[in-house]
Amino acid sequence: MSHHNGFGPDLAEVFGPAQSDGGPELIQLLTPEGERVEHPDFAFDGTDQDVRDLYRDMVLVRRLDVEATALQRHGELGIWAQLLGQEAAQIGAGRALRPQDFVFPTYREHGVAWCRGVDPLNLLGLFRGVDQGGWNPNDNNFGLYTIVIGAQTLHATGYAMGMQRDGDVGTGDPDRDGAVLAHFGDGASSQGDVNEAFIFAASYNAPVVFFCQNNQWAISEPIERQSRIPLYQRALGFGFPGLRVDGNDVLATQAVTKAALNRAREGQGPTFVEAYTYRMGAHTTTDDPTRYRLSDDVEKWKLRDPIARVEVYLKRNGLADDDFVAGIKAEADELGARLREGCKALQDPSPLGIFDHVYSEITDELVAQRDGYADYLASFEGSHA
Structure with a gap:
């Protein structure tokens, strides 16, 4: 080993290079060519119908995403x-x-x-700017979207610690024992909040799974500049296991996440799951990824498309035919039409409505502010300025 800087061996020699294919540690159950493969520690335990259902989920969610992107381009979403x-x-x-x-x-x-059953129109309402997130987190056990990068990992850890104290972890009752799933991206892994969440989760053995979608780009910053080692290996420094799964393999992702959640529910503490994937589109619709990444990389990842590999697998094994695929496409078309019509029908909020959602009971100070703002708005009535 070479000692390139006087402080020890080259990290690339110790841990191996950050390979574009995810490296040998990548947990995979369905190859990009649509072939099922075995893994010594993880297995997909679903039925053929479950695979068809996962395919349907992915096709419909992609249509949701494509439709919302088009709505933004037409000025319907901010x-x-x-x-x-x-x-x-x-x-x-x-x-x-x-x-x-x-x-x-x-x-x-x-x-x-x-x-989790959240109406996609509720997602569009947030990005249209007509509400702050139009769903009740308690209805679906799905929190509101968090814009502050990484902040939700602390919320998740605190909630998981609360589940411990409520006695909803490690009882052996599958209908009672619960866990928390905290999502974040590779860029967020550099945030202090995320690292603090790791420390608390490890210290209190909290039932939380940290699920990192490593899509290779934190806006315009490549993963190579964010970490000298694969992200999943960071977990060991905090005292809990980390795993890297093929994030474009829906079977492996479900198997690994299910195992991590089961571990948390049983009271064995946190797990870090790094879903190794790629952001095919822009970071957001305000971003231009052609300014900082190569088109060759995008073309390579197109060959690993998560939907195409499942479709090939289903057809090759006689589990789906052209009629099945066409039926899902027709369902996606219906979803697209509902989103287009529903988005444009979303009602703009009253400008004064924001004062109703600060506290459960409005304060005298807010009443004065609201009344003053109402007078200000009224001053424009009848004005042609």
Whole structure:
């Protein structure tokens, strides 16, 4: 080993290079060519129908994403955070959950929201600017989108510690024991909040799964500048296990996430799951990825498309035919039409409505502010300025 800087061996020699294919540690159950493969520690325990259902989920969620992007381009949304290429990571994780589990998302978990039964129109309302997130987190055990990078990991850890204290972990009752799933991206792993969440989760053995979608780019910053080692290996420094799964393999993602959640529910503490994937689109619709990444990389990742590999597998094994695929496409078209019509029908909020959602009971100070703002708005009535 070479000692290149006087402080020890070259890290690339110790841990291996950050390979574009995820490296030998990548947990995979379905190859990009649509072939099932075995793994010594993880197995997909679903039925053929479950695989068909996962395919449907991914196709519909991709249509949701494509439709929302088009709506933003037409001026109907202020911004949109795309998930294109990350469908398997989100659907696999979302379908590993039990009803009593709780999810803390970022602002890109449209697929997980879909799995939890959140109406996609509620997602569009946030990005249209007509509400602050139009769903009640308690209805679906799915938290509101978090725009502050990484903050939700602390919320998730605190919630998980609360589940411990409520006696909802490690009882052996599968209908009671719960866990928390905390989503974040590779860029967020550099945030202090995320690292603090790791420390608390490890110290208190909290039942939380940290699910990192490593899509290779923190806006315009490549993963190579964020970490000298694979992200999943960071977990060992905090005292809990880390795993790297093929984030474009919905079968492997579900199997690994299910195992991590089971571990948490049993009281064995946190796990870090790194879903190794790629952001095919822009960071958000305000971003231009052609300015900082090569088109060759995008073309390589297109060959690992998470939906295409499942479709090939289903057809090759006689589990789906052209009529099945056409039926899902027709369902996606219906979803697209509902989103287009529903988005434009979303009602703009009253400017004074924001004062109603600060406290459960409005204060005298806020009443004065609201009345003053109402007078200000009234001053424009009848004005042609």
